[in-house]
Amino acid sequence: MKRTAATFAVAMALFLSAIAFSQRPPDETSRVALDFTGIDTVEVASKDNFSLTFADGQAHEVRVDSPSVHEDIRDVQVSRRGSTLIIATRALPEPTEENPTLRYRELKVSLPTRVRHLILRGSEIEVKTPMPSLDVRSSGPVFLQGDVQQLRVIDTREPAGCKGKCANMITIRSGTIQALTVATRDGSVSLEQAGTIASATLALGPDATFSLGNARRLNTVHLVDLDPLTGDAPVQVAPAEKTD
Incomplete structure (x- = not known):
């Protein structure tokens, strides 16, 4: 009788475990x-x-x-x-009346x-192992953090005729950078920890904007005009002014 009860208990435990496993999400x-x-x-x-x-x-x-x-x-x-x-x-399939769920x-x-080269439609980038150089070309927003000796970020988005919220964003969040180059026609450039960037060159179109975070020496940031033909070649240097 005791053996029967023990066998039943073991069987029940296995049965319940099987149910729990089958209900566990993949x-x-x-x-x-x-x-x-x-x-x-x-x-x-x-x-x-x-x-x-x-x-x-x-x-x-x-x-x-x-x-x-x-x-x-x-x-x-x-x-x-x-x-x-x-x-x-x-x-991914677009939502429909029959299946309105947005995947x-x-x-x-x-x-x-x-x-050393990235071609993107936008991404968050984290550099955990320091790099000597990195070239990023993106048609969408870029958010980057990490140590790169020479970093170049080019906004390849086609001119959209819009400003503000629909403009492309290029944000350098943190990291030690010896030489930074950013080029954008009408995007928004943000250097959140500009104090850790030894030298920065921002090639900006007439509708582009930029902001600096904890920069203590503005003479390390240079503004240049964006070449309308190449989209990224600097042609003129001007002193930088901090904007909010």
Whole structure:
């Protein structure tokens, strides 16, 4: 009788564990490993929310975070074009009357510091391993933090004829930078920790704006006119004035 009761208890425990396991939500993170052999440029061709991290000594991959991750991970496409690694995603379906839910994806990419060029539609960038140089060309907002000796950020967004909230944003949040160059036609440039930037050159169009955070020496920041033909070549130097 005791053996029967014990057997029943064990069976019941296994049954309840099986139910609990079946009701547990699936793993909400999936990964795609990346091979950077012979790669010095990464292009992200996606409208999803992307964040990029530069760090050596760890796995380099695309990580997908979303409610429907097991479906979305199949939408990540990785290809090569010469020394460029291209990361793309299939577009998510738009909400409809039958299915009004707005789907989204969060993608996080870890990169080695041998990658020196980025082509983006906007991203948050964190440099955990200091880099000698980095060139960023983006048609969307860029938020960057970390130590880079020579940093260049070019706003490649087509002129939209708008100002204010619809203008592109380029924000350097923090980090020790020896030489910074930022170019934008009508965007907004913010150097939140300008005191840690040894020298900054801002190539601005007539509708562009800029702001400085804790800058103590404004003579380290130089304003230049944006060449209308190339979109990024400085042609004239003028003293910088701090704006709010």
